[in-house]
Amino acid sequence: MEVTIIEDQFILKTKVFFNNQSLQYLKKITGSRALIVSDSIMETLGYLQEVIDYLQESGITSTVFTGVRPDPDVSIIADGLKLYRESGADVLVAIGGGSAIDTAKGILYFERKFESTEGKEMPKPLFIAIPSTSGTGSEVTDFSVITSEGEKVVIIDEFIAPDIAILDSTCIQHVPQRVVADTGIDVLVHAIEAYVSTKATDFTDALCEKSIKLIFENLETFFKDSKNTQARDRVLNASCIAGMAFTNTGLGINHSLAHAFGGTFHISHGRSNALLLDAVIEFNANLGGSADGYAADRYAKLAEVLKLPARTRREGTVNFMLALKRLKKSLKVEDNIRSLGINQSEFEDALEQLAETALLDRCTPTNPRQPSKQDLIRIYQKCY
Structure with missing residues (x-):
């Protein structure tokens, strides 16, 4: 008898502690030795020492790796992996932005690969992620982005999902305005892309809609006043929810x-x-054509969530895009790539390779409209 396997599922492996002072949960952690993966900013601001002190109250000694850099490459992960092995850690703590959490995930991923090549099964340490920016959602995902030979590589593996996430918005109160804008828009894109994904479900839709509302209601406030505790909490929560x-x-x-x-x-x-x-929205919704497909329908639903006019798919999509443009303008985001000072000829010379790399990216298969390489080149050109 043939059995049909149903693959639809929703998985959340991470326990989440949130709001002010939730960092103190570290006092209750069980373990003996911890490797803390961080960056120099968390050390300078004193949050790294807080983590060390709270773990000490739990009877856990700490080894610290602060070699994290933006867009961590395999050499940085190799350095962290060496220290992880030397420490004998049964607890792994990542505190910092997405790069710190991605580095810790990279350590887990490659250590497991090395162990498996030797026929061993790696016991996973208790993995705790503490974000210091409200953007990546990496504290609850099985995604990691690392750099190899100058290219960003996406790793997706359930093993690297954190066991515990701690969302204490005091850790993000010193983030510069530009980073608040960048990470906040990243949250928004996470939620939008998940909402129009070919793998979207009722469960993920609810999360996406809530995340998008939280961002529209709170990001500009946080951008203007980083001391606003409520806005900080809500934006950090939105990031995790989108994740x-x-x-x-x-x-x-x-x-x-x-x-x-x-x-x-x-x-x-x-x-x-x-x-x-x-x-990207214009391409996915086919605004240059009939605008009557799946993606346009989804964008129009997001317009309704924000209480924008959406009598047709086209109207809803256009109004959603206008709302996004207004938000980006309030966050002082540039209008185009040229504004960043990128040379046009240099940009055009890179287009073929950029499009080929994007086409092979692990995020492309779940896009609602499958692009050709030329489609991707045209999107880049339109953004310049």
């Missing part, structure tokens, strides 16, 4: 294009996403 969604649905070509573009021209991931967003 819960896209770890189940995958993303789309906005991220594929941003990975390739940002890695080549060294532009922050959130800013890259922001600059590409309008043209």
Whole structure:
């Protein structure tokens, strides 16, 4: 008898602690030795020492790796992996932005690979992620982005999903305005792409809609006043909620294009996403054509969520795009790639390779409209 296997599912493996002072949960952690993966900023601001002190109260000794750099490459992960092995850690803590959490995930991923080549099964340490920016949602996802030979590579593996996420918005109160804008838009793109993904479900839709509302209601306030505790909490929560969604649905070509573009021209991931967003929505919704497909319908539903006119798919999509443009303008996001000072001939010379890289990116398969290489080139050109 043939059995039909149903693959639809929603998975959330991470326990989430949130709001002010939730960092103190570390006092209750069980373990003996911890490797803390961080960056020098968290050390300077004193949050790294807080983590060490709270773990000490739990009887856990700490080894610290602060070699994290933006867009971590395999050499940085190799350095962290060496220290992880030497420490004998049964607890792994990542505190910092997406790069710190991605580095910790990279350590887990490659250590498991090495162990498996020797026929061993790696016991997973208790993995705790503490984000210091409100953008990646990496604290609840099985995604990691690392750089190898100058290109950003997306790793997707359930093993690297954190066991515990701690969302204490005091850790993000010193974030510069530009980073608030970049990471906030990244949250928005995560939620939008998860909502229009070919793997979207009722469960992920609910998360996406809530995340998008939280961003529209709170991001500009946080951008203007980082001391506003309520806005900080809500934006950080929105980031995590969007992460819960896209770890189940995958993303789309906005991220594929941003990975390739940002890695080549060294532009922050959130800013890259922001600059590409309008043209990607226009392509997915086929606004140059009938605008009557799945993606247009989904964007129009998001317009309704924001209480914008959406009598037709086209009207809803256009009004949603206008709302996004207004938000980006309030966050002082540039209108186009040219505004970043990128030379046009240099940009055009890179287009073929950028498009080929984006086409092969692991975020592309769940995009609602499958693009050709030429489609991706045209999107880049439109954004310049």
